[in-house]
Amino acid sequence: MEALQAVLKSNFRSFDRVAVIGGLVRDFAREGRTGFRSDVDLVIHDSKEEVALLAEKLRATPNRFGGYGYKSGPWKIDFWALETTWAKKHVPMQTLEDVLLGTFFDWDAVAYDLWERKLICHDDYLERLRTKTLEINLRPNPSPMGNLVRAIRRLVLWQLVPGERLMCFINEYLDEEALRYMQKKEEELFSYCVSSRWKTVEEAKFYLFQERGSDDLQLDLFQIKHQR
Known part of the structure; x- marks a missing residue:
C-alpha cells in the first residue's frame, strides 16, 4: 500500500486536490486491507487541459469515459478531470465532494482525498453498508447492461438485497435476452458465474427479489467459496 501511495504522490502531487474513487475505497470500507484491489480510479480537481498534459507525460491512453489509463507496476x-466526469451531464460537478452524486450504486458513493487524507462520503454511508441493501444512487448511466451484470453479481456474491429503485431497474432490464447475455459475459470474464444457476428470467427474479434467510445466505457463501 505504501508503494502505491508513493506512485500516486510522485505522479499527481502537482494537483491541489485528487481523490481516489470507486471500488478501491468501497472495498476498503467493506473489508479493510483484505479488500485491496489493483485497479485505482482517480478524479482530479483541475482543468482537462492540465490533466491531458499529465496523460501525455505518463503515456496514458484515453479510456471510454473521457479519462486516461496507464499501468504502474501491478496497478x-x-x-479523470472533474469537469469531464460522465455524470456531469446529470448532476453538478463543482468540487470533489460532488462525485458522490454521480455513481450508479449508492455503495460506490465514496471517495478518499489523497492529500487531506480524509474520507469523503455521506454521514450514513457506513450504516448503509451495514444494512446489506444495495440501491441506485444516480439512475442515468452510460452502460445499463454493464450495471445490470454488476448489480446481479454484487447481490449474489456479497449476499445483499436490492433496494426499491434497484429492484425496478432489474425488473425493467432483465429479460430472457439479457439473461443469456449475462451468462455469456460471465463465462468470458469471470471464473465463477452466478447467473448459470437460472434457466429462466422468472427464476432469476424470484431469487434476487426474495427475502432470503440466513440458511440461504450460508449456502450461497459455501458455493461461492468452493466454485471460484
Whole structure:
C-alpha cells in the first residue's frame, strides 16, 4: 500500500486536490486491507487541459469515459478531470465532494482525498453498508447492461438485497435476452458465474427479489467459496 501511495504522490502531487474513487475505497470500507484491489480510479480537481498534459507525460491512453489509463507496476490507474466526469451531464460537478452524486450504486458513493487524507462520503454511508441493501444512487448511466451484470453479481456474491429503485431497474432490464447475455459475459470474464444457476428470467427474479434467510445466505457463501 505504501508503494502505491508513493506512485500516486510522485505522479499527481502537482494537483491541489485528487481523490481516489470507486471500488478501491468501497472495498476498503467493506473489508479493510483484505479488500485491496489493483485497479485505482482517480478524479482530479483541475482543468482537462492540465490533466491531458499529465496523460501525455505518463503515456496514458484515453479510456471510454473521457479519462486516461496507464499501468504502474501491478496497478492499473485510471484518472479523470472533474469537469469531464460522465455524470456531469446529470448532476453538478463543482468540487470533489460532488462525485458522490454521480455513481450508479449508492455503495460506490465514496471517495478518499489523497492529500487531506480524509474520507469523503455521506454521514450514513457506513450504516448503509451495514444494512446489506444495495440501491441506485444516480439512475442515468452510460452502460445499463454493464450495471445490470454488476448489480446481479454484487447481490449474489456479497449476499445483499436490492433496494426499491434497484429492484425496478432489474425488473425493467432483465429479460430472457439479457439473461443469456449475462451468462455469456460471465463465462468470458469471470471464473465463477452466478447467473448459470437460472434457466429462466422468472427464476432469476424470484431469487434476487426474495427475502432470503440466513440458511440461504450460508449456502450461497459455501458455493461461492468452493466454485471460484
